[in-house]
Amino acid sequence: MITCGAAQGARGVLGTGAYVPSRVIDNKDMSSLVGVSEEAILRKTAIRERRWAKPEEATSDLAVAAARAALEQAGIGAADLGLIVVATSTPDSPQPATACVVADELGAGHGTAAFDVNSVCSGFAFALSIADRMLAGTSAEYALVIGADVYSRILSPTDRRTTVLFGDGAGAVVLGPGGRQRLLSTRLASFGTARDLIGVPGGGSRMPATQETLREGRQYFAMDGRGVTEFVETRVVPGIEQFLADNGVRRDRTVHFVPHQANGRLLETMSRRLGIPSERMATTVTRYGNTGAASVPITLDQLARSGTVADGDLVLLAAFGGGMSMGLTLLRAG
Incomplete structure (x- = not known):
């Protein structure tokens, strides 16, 4: 476990910026695809619709669109960036890094360092912390941090438990001196003993893609939903409580909670366990589903543009995902 104060x-x-594809998959569409009723999907997930990429759209396309929105709000150009980090577990291809594609499409300078981070749904938190620490030790002033995923490409249509949950999207932030929301503290942790709870078993060096692995569906995303829920209850919720306590944040302090949008019902449980009022929890899961590494920055963008964050307010980002992994970030507005 690593805990970092502000660099x-x-x-x-x-x-901040966000982008979701225009193709809407509502629960009626999903019911026809996986054979689960619309009512059951809503009852178990609180998701009403999600966005799926068009056939010609890849992760980098979504990332570039979100990045442009963030750069526009920040008032800087791609040529000003010293660093581009893309958090994704669904890259355009195994090689090269999707961040290099994004850098080229944005027109970033030839000296801009660009690389990917794969901590699955926790990736954005890891990427944000890495970018902050790297800027502290270089002459670069600005970094672009993106969370982007196209999970619709790795979902099995026969796995109704996972397919109903996921959507595609991208969210981005520009990091630099000052800023609307200052980074105060970050905590990153991984729990390798629980690595089998989430994953795509086929297609890597341990299990290269073959006709047999394709027939067996090993190229698809797999998740132990019950195990993930237990992980959140036993690791993530206590981890958030300790993180807030270590940073001297009282339970009655105004905190805007931006959790990973894993499942709407799970978020309700987290909010209740943490004692954070539902009106202080930012959500996008109902409209977009679980967008992987994009869910926290997409939701942060919605919160940042809502006008509800006052100077001095604290914003807590809480991501968790495969690995298993957890990334917590505390920001102060103003």
Whole structure:
């Protein structure tokens, strides 16, 4: 486990952006695809619809669109960036890094460092912390941090438990001096003993893609839903409580809660367990589903543009995902 205070120079979020594909998959569409009633999907997940990429759209396309929105709000150009980090577990291809594709499409300078981070749904939190620490040790002023995933490409239509949950999307922030929301503290942790709870078993060096693995569906995403729920209850909720306590944040302090949008019902349980009022929990899961590494920055963008965050308010980002992994970030507005 790694806990980091704000890096010297007190960087913050200068701009946010998000993008979701135009193709809407509502629960009626999903019911026809996987054979689960619309009512059951809503009751178990609180999801009403999600967005899926068009055939010609890849992760980098979504990432570029979100990045442009964040750069516009920040008031800087791609040429000003010293660093681009893309958090994704659904890259355009195994090689090269999707971040390099994004850098080229944005027109970033040839000297811009660009790389990917794969911590599954926790990836954005990991990428944000890495970017902050790297800026502290370089001459670069600005970093672009993106969470982007196209899970619709790795879902099995026969796995009704996972297919109903996921959507595609991208969210981005520009990190630099000052900023609307200052980074205060970050905590990153991984729990490798629980690595089998979430994953795509086929297609890597341990299980290369073959006709047999394709027939067996090993190229598809798999998840132990009950095990993930237990992980959240026993690791993530206590981890958030300890993180807030270590940062001197009282339960009655105004905190805007931006959790990973895993499942609407799970978020309700987390909010209740943590004692954070539902009106202080930012959500996008009802409209977009679980967008992987994109869910936290998409939701943060919605919160940042809502006008409900006052100067001095604290914003807690809480991501969790495969690995298993957890990333917590505390921001202060103003």
